[in-house]
Amino acid sequence: MARRTPRDNRDNDYDDDVRAGRTRRRRNDRRKSNIIIISVIVGVSGLLICVVAIVLFLLMGGGANTIPPLDEATYARIHTGMSREEVEQVLGKGGKVITISEIPAQSNAREQERLTNAMRNMGMLTVTRWRNGPGQIVVGFVPRGGQDLVAFRGWFFQQGGTSKSVTELKPPFGPFGR
Numbered sequence: 001m002a003r004r005t006p007r008d009n010r011d012n013d014y015d016d017d018v019r020a021g022r023t024r025r026r027r028n029d030r031r032k033s034n035i036i037i038i039s040v041i042v043g044v045s046g047l048l049i050c051v052v053a054i055v056l057f058l059l060m061g062g063g064a065n066t067i068p069p070l071d072e073a074t075y076a077r078i079h080t081g082m083s084r085e086e087v088e089q090v091l092g093k094g095g096k097v098i099t100i101s102e103i104p105a106q107s108n109a110r111e112q113e114r115l116t117n118a119m120r121n122m123g124m125l126t127v128t129r130w131r132n133g134p135g136q137i138v139v140g141f142v143p144r145g146g147q148d149l150v151a152f153r154g155w156f157f158q159q160g161g162t163s164k165s166v167t168e169l170k171p172p173f174g175p176f177g178r
Contacts, residue, residue, distance in 0.1 A: 067092045070135030072166065075155035078139060081172035084128075084148045087139055095128035095139070103127060103138050104156040104165065118169055122151055134159035144172060 068074055068091065077090045088095070100119050105112055119127075119140055127140040140152030149172035157164045 067094045067130050067132040070130060070132045070137050070155070071157070072155060075137055075153065075166065078137065078150060078153045080150050080153070080168065080170045082150045084141055087128075087150060091130045091137060091139075095130045097126050098129050098138075099126055100124070100140075102129070103154065104136070104158075115167065115169060119152055122169075122171060124151060127152065140169075142172065 070091075074090065078087055100116050103115075122142050124140045124142050127138050129136055129138045135155070135157045138152070138154040138156065139150055141148035142151045143149075151172050152167070152169045154167040155165065
């Protein structure tokens with residue numbers, strides 16, 4: 001009689017398991033555990049990618065383009081003769097171009113008409129408005145020397161029954177400009 005090797009013993013165990021239906025269960029159990037392991041790896045990888053993307057977004061200045069609080073202190077940082085780029089460094093790039101007629105109304109119609117006519121006489125047909133909450137800053141630019149320079153600035157605040165406004169119209173050239 002031939003001597004049995006350990007390999008022959010494994011084959012006999014396999015045959016016994018097949019007869020008992022155990023092999024199929026073992027394979028299904030392995031498949032289920034593989035699916036769970038793969039799912040965990042994919043989930044953790046996805047989460048890691050999201051975290052890295054958020055960190056990179058914040059490190060590269062994402063969110064730095066948000067508009068600051070538009071109060072009198074921010075308004076005071078805008079000066080006649082500043083370029084559009086300098087204004088955008090203070091207020092962000094979120095400004096919307098509007099027409100002169102869209103500027104919030106002054107205290108009376110006569111003042112509004114005077115302001116509108118003076119802006120048109122300077123060659124200013126559009127202005128840019130930044131809004132954030134109850135405050136807004138409106139800046140009018142005139143073209144000079146290949147760039148747009150601030151000639152009008154206005155701060156308008158309205159919340160509930162309270163409203164405030166400050167405006168300044170001054171040409172960025174001649175004896176009054178820089």
